[in-house]
Every structure is written in structure tokens, then in C-alpha cells.
Amino acid sequence: MAFVDNMPRVGYIRCMILSATLSKPTSQVETILGKKYERVKIRFKGGPVSPYFAEFFTQTQSFHKNFSQAELDEFLQKNIGRSFKNCVERTEEKEITFLANKRGEVRRLEKALAQTDGKPQNAASQTDFKPKNGAAFGEKAALFGAAASAFNAHKGALNRSKNYIIQEGTQVPFLQALGVMTDAGKVVAAKYDKFRQVNRFLELLDDVLPAVQQARSQAQKCSQAQNGAALGADDNLSQAQEGGRPIEPLQILDFGSGKSYLTFAVQYFLESVKKIPCQITGVDLKEDVIKSCSDLAARLGVKNMNFVCGDIAKYSGKNPDIVITLHACDVATDYALAFAVERGAKAILSVPCCQKEVNAQLGKSSNALFAPLLRHGILRERFSALMTDAVRAQLLEARGYKVQVLEFIDMEGTPKNLMIRALLKGGARLGQEAISGAAPSGKESALGGGAAAQSLAFEQSARDLLKAFGARQKLADLLGGGL
Numbered sequence: 001m002a003f004v005d006n007m008p009r010v011g012y013i014r015c016m017i018l019s020a021t022l023s024k025p026t027s028q029v030e031t032i033l034g035k036k037y038e039r040v041k042i043r044f045k046g047g048p049v050s051p052y053f054a055e056f057f058t059q060t061q062s063f064h065k066n067f068s069q070a071e072l073d074e075f076l077q078k079n080i081g082r083s084f085k086n087c088v089e090r091t092e093e094k095e096i097t098f099l100a101n102k103r104g105e106v107r108r109l110e111k112a113l114a115q116t117d118g119k120p121q122n123a124a125s126q127t128d129f130k131p132k133n134g135a136a137f138g139e140k141a142a143l144f145g146a147a148a149s150a151f152n153a154h155k156g157a158l159n160r161s162k163n164y165i166i167q168e169g170t171q172v173p174f175l176q177a178l179g180v181m182t183d184a185g186k187v188v189a190a191k192y193d194k195f196r197q198v199n200r201f202l203e204l205l206d207d208v209l210p211a212v213q214q215a216r217s218q219a220q221k222c223s224q225a226q227n228g229a230a231l232g233a234d235d236n237l238s239q240a241q242e243g244g245r246p247i248e249p250l251q252i253l254d255f256g257s258g259k260s261y262l263t264f265a266v267q268y269f270l271e272s273v274k275k276i277p278c279q280i281t282g283v284d285l286k287e288d289v290i291k292s293c294s295d296l297a298a299r300l301g302v303k304n305m306n307f308v309c310g311d312i313a314k315y316s317g318k319n320p321d322i323v324i325t326l327h328a329c330d331v332a333t334d335y336a337l338a339f340a341v342e343r344g345a346k347a348i349l350s351v352p353c354c355q356k357e358v359n360a361q362l363g364k365s366s367n368a369l370f371a372p373l374l375r376h377g378i379l380r381e382r383f384s385a386l387m388t389d390a391v392r393a394q395l396l397e398a399r400g401y402k403v404q405v406l407e408f409i410d411m412e413g414t415p416k417n418l419m420i421r422a423l424l425k426g427g428a429r430l431g432q433e434a435i436s437g438a439a440p441s442g443k444e445s446a447l448g449g450g451a452a453a454q455s456l457a458f459e460q461s462a463r464d465l466l467k468a469f470g471a472r473q474k475l476a477d478l479l480g481g482g483l
Contacts, residue, residue, distance in 0.1 A: 017052075017091055019043045020076065022084035026100075029083040035063075040084070042072065049189045061329055062354055066190060081106040164199040165206065165269065173300050174264035197409050198265045201326075201349070204406065205266065208347045208423050209274070212250070212321055215346045215424065249277035249304065253320035253345075255312045255336035256328035257282030260293040266324070267305055282307045283315055312336055319343040327353035331474040337392060337420075338478035341399050348401070348422040351408050352389060359384035361471040370469070389418060391462045391473050396422045398458035399479065400451075 022040040030036045035058055042054040050066035054075075067075060080087045081100035089096045090113070097109045166172055168187050175181040180191040180198075187195045250270065254263045263282045270278040282305070284290055290309040297305045308317070312328065313335040323340035325333055333352045340348045362374050362384050374380045393403045401422035408419035466473055 017042075017044065017072065017089050020072075020087060020089045022079060022087045024085040026083060026085060032079065032083045037083075040079075042067070045193075047189070047192070057354075062327070066193075164196075165202045165273065166195075166199055166265070168195075172268060174268055174296070177296055177300060178259070178261060178264070180261075193409075194261060198261055200409050201262055201324075202265060202269050204349060204408070204419060204421060205269070205322075205324075206274075208322075208349075208421065209276075211423055212346045213276075216250075216321060249279045250322070251318060251320045252278055252280040253317070253323050253339075254280065254282045255315075255323065255325045255339070256332055257284045257293065257307065258286075258289060258326070260289075260296075260307070262324065262326050263293070263305065264296075264300075264302075267302060271304070278304060280305045281317060281320075283310060283312060283317075285309070285311060312339070315339065320345050322347045322349070324348075325350040325352075327351055329354045330356045334392070334474035334478060337396065337475055340422075341396070341401075341479060344424070346424045348396070348420065350420045350422075351418065352385075352392070352420065355385045355388040357474055358388045358469075358471050362387075362469055364470075367469055387465065387469075388473065389420060391465060392475050393420055393422075394458045394462035394465075395475055395479060396420070398455045398462070400425050400455070 020040075020042040022042075023038075025036070025038060033056075035056070037056050037058055039057050040054060041057070042052055044051055045053045047066075050068050050071075052067040052069070052072045054065045054067055056063040056065065076087070076089075080098050081104055085100040087098040089098075093113055095111045095113055097111075099107045099109070101107070166175070168181075169185045171183075171185040172181060175195070175198075176183060176185075179188060180195055181187055252266055252270075254260070254266070257263045260282050263280055267278065267280050270276045282290075282293060284293075284307070287309050290307045293307045297307070308315070312332050320340070320343060323336060323345045325336045328336055328350075330353070333350055333355075337348065337350060339345075359381055362380055367374075373383055389405060393405055396403050402425050403420065403422045406419045406421055408417050462473075462476060466476065
């Protein structure tokens with residue numbers, strides 16, 4: 001093993017890092033980085049400007065940032081041993097572990113990941129830092145540079161050929177204000193992942209809009225019929241009239257709206273592209289974020305958006321037609337889904353994040369059959385996330401939604417890339433009655449028996465999955481499943 005008192009900081013650069021994880025925060029982490037981060041995960045994703053994607057985790061939240069190579073080197077140099085006691089880096093050839101003691105001295109341990117000429121590489125060498133003029137590094141850097149250039153050229157060609165809903169070259173005020181586009185409508189290179197994310201979300205929203213519009217039209221016709229009035233309207237709700245008054249705008253609720261890239265994107269898409277009147281509400285816990293988004297809406301002259309500072313679990317606003325969530329942390333997603341179900345939202349688009357609730361319980365599971373799966377932290381973390389989303393999907397199906405679990409964006413953009421998309425079906429009320437134990441009568445019983453049985457089967461499958469691990473899940477509790 002190699003031991004060093006102080007890491008080299010001048011005149012050296014690192015081998016290409018594929019991933020890095022910083023853990024065991026020091027008492028100085030909040031002073032240095034501004035928040036009480038518990039760990040930081042960094043991975044190489046490629047890209048011409050900021051090829052590294054970093055996730056910063058507090059106890060309850062996660063924050064994202066992109067780094068250039070130089071920014072990553074500077075961040076690691078400044079924070080290993082100062083903000084975090086431990087850091088594990090992986091290069092193409094080595095796993096390098098840095099361990100800091102209370103005096104700030106850093107010990108470095110290397111483990112070879114490959115063999116050269118049939119012999120293991122020297123585990124005690126200090127070749128993780130090489131002189132800038134070193135020939136070996138120059139050759140490797142040249143190869144890496146050529147590969148990166150080819151990759152980015154290919155990626156750029158794919159991005160340019162993609163038929164995005166929001167096209168590059170179109171001047172979109174909110175994207176310009178948020179720094180995604182230049183004044184000329186060109187996408188900023190470092191923000192291309194965000195640009196693709198926004199477009200992908202709009203594609204997935206666009207798919208369900210016709211069904212949502214049809215459901216609203218049918219509901220309004222039923223309402224008019226009950227009131228003894230005829231509604232002569234076509235399926236285009238933006239042109240329909242109800243009793244001489246414009247039909248209510250489409251109600252969109254964004255839980256955990258954050259910086260509101262998607263909130264503004266949905267408003268722009270519905271109003272400017274689809275010509276559908278809408279009212280959008282963003283809800284978030286952070287007062288500074290809500291103020292920033294409210295100020296931006298005012299600067300852009302957007303009248304049909306409002307932002308509310310508050311806890312998702314305590315929100316009690318107007319019934320939404322569509323509920324969206326992007327990376328609402330842990331059980332915040334469950335509170336959003338429960339609100340959508342209880343208020344009869346016609347569509348749900350949810351990208352969950354940081355599913356810690358089940359993970360913590362699986363760590364204590366006594367199910368010996370699954371012990372190998374739960375033994376390793378990273379496997380347990382991924383399994384618990386999949387299990388949580390599977391339970392959520394089953395519970396939504398049980399309550400009358402047609403559910404799809406989709407890839408929201410590829411792993412290059414974000415590792416939290418699953419979307420639960422749910423569309424309310426006509427038999428939703430029968431499903432709810434079956435679960436609650438209420439018995440539908442007459443014609444409903446004859447027509448809805450199959451749907452009711454299916455709802456119970458979905459509910460029971462979620463119950464059985466959680467019972468197998470002795471776990472509880474927040475959405476099940478909120479919806480009264482008693483799991």
C-alpha cells in the first residue's frame with residue numbers, strides 16, 4: 001500500500017476518472033459546500049463541455065451538477081480530506097481509495113482492476129497522479145480525446161436529427177431565461193441533457209392528452225345533462241363553451257416543482273403549441289425556489305401559473321386533471337400519487353426519486369431466500385427502488401388507472417430514469433368500491449364484476465409482495481390498503 005500525508009495539488013493531473021464516491025462527511029462539509037451533504041456520487045457521462053454528472057445527497061434531498069474535467073479535478077482536490085473523509089475513485093485500470101484521519105492527513109490505497117502482460121499492476125504505485133508532460137499520459141489522453149470527439153460528434157448528430165417538440169433554433173423565452181438556450185435559440189452545450197429531458201417529458205405528456213381531453217369532455221357533458229342543459233361542443237376543449245362561459249382550463253399540478261423547468265415547459269407546450277388553455281400550479285418546500293419561479297413567471301408575463309410553498313403531504317388545492325412529479329424525494333412521491341388518486345386526476349406522470357423507505361426495511365428483513373439480494377448495499381438499493389415502484393404501479397392499477405412504467409430518459413442523462421405514467425379508466429369507481437368493500441348494485445354489479453375482481457387482484461399482489469419482506473409502503477398506507 002502507498003501512504004501519503006498530503007495529496008499532490010500542483011503540477012499533476014489525474015488519470016481519466018470513470019466514477020468517484022465521496023462519503024463520511026466532516027464537520028466542515030456544510031461550511032465548505034453550503035449544505036450537510038452525506039455523500040457525493042460522480043460518474044463519467046460524456047459530453048463536449050461537462051462530461052461528469054454529480055449527485056449530492058443530504059439526508060432527505062438530492063442535488064445535481066455537471067462538471068468539466070478541470071472542475072472535477074478542482075472539486076476533488078478541495079474536498080477529499082476536508083469535506084469528506086473517504087473517497088473511492090475508479091479509473092480504467094484502478095480503484096483508488098482515499099482515507100483521511102482527524103489531522104487531515106490522507107492515506108491512498110490502490111487496487112489494480114486489470115492486468116498488464118499477464119502480471120498484476122503494482123498496487124503500491126502512485127501512478128494515479130502523472131506529470132502533465134508524461135509520455136504515457138499523453139498517449140492515453142490522445143486516444144481518449146479522439147474517442148470522446150467521435151462520441152460527441154455522433155451524439156450531436158443524433159440530437160440534431162431528433163424531431164423534438166421544442167426545436168433548437170426556436171426562441172423559447174423560459175428556456176432562455178433558465179439558461180438552457182441562448183438569445184438566438186441555440187441550446188447551450190452544457191444544458192443539452194436538460195433540453196432532451198424537457199422534450200422527452202412533453203412527448204410522454206402529449207401521448208395522454210387526447211384521452212384526458214375526452215374524459216373531460218364526457219364529464220362535462222354528463223354534468224350538463226344532469227343540469228338539464230345541452231352542451232354542443234366538439235372534442236377540442238380549447239374551443240368549447242359551457243353555458244356561455246369558457247370551459248375550465250386544464251388543471252395541472254406539479255408536486256416538487258423545484259426550479260420548474262418542466263412546469264414552464266408544460267405551460268409553453270399547452271398554451272403555445274397545443275393552444276389548450278391551462279392553469280398550472282407548482283408546489284415545493286423551498287421558499288427561495290418558489291420566489292425565484294414566481295419572479296420568473298412575472299418577468300415572462302405568464303398569467304396562468306402560480307407557485308405555492310408548502311409540504312406535498314399537507315397540500316389541499318383545487319382538483320387537478322393531471323398531476324406531475326419529477327424526482328419528488330422518497331415518500332413525497334407517495335403523497336403526490338395519493339393526492340392524485342383521491343382527487344380523481346385523469347392522468348399522472350411521476351418520476352420517483354430516492355426510495356429510502358423500503359430500503360431501510362429490507363436491511364432488517366429476515367427473509368432468508370432473498371438474503372443474497374439484500375446483502376450488498378447497491379443491490380438492495382436498486383431492488384428496493386424497483387420494488388417500491390412495482391407496488392405503486394399495482395396500487396394505481398387497483399384504483400382504476402391504466403399504468404405504464406417507462407424509461408423517461410436514458411441513463412446518460414440521469415440514473416433516476418423510470419416514469420410511472422397512469423391514465424384513469426372508466427371503471428375507476430368500481431375498482432375503488434371493490435377495494436373499500438362497498439357493493440355496487442344493479443347494472444353496475446353486472447357490468448363491473450370483472451373490473452372489481454381485477455382491482456382486488458392488483459391490490460392483493462401489492463399486499464403479498466410487501467408481506468414477503470415484512471415491509472410497509474407509504475402509498476399503501478395513504479390509500480387505506482393497510483399493508
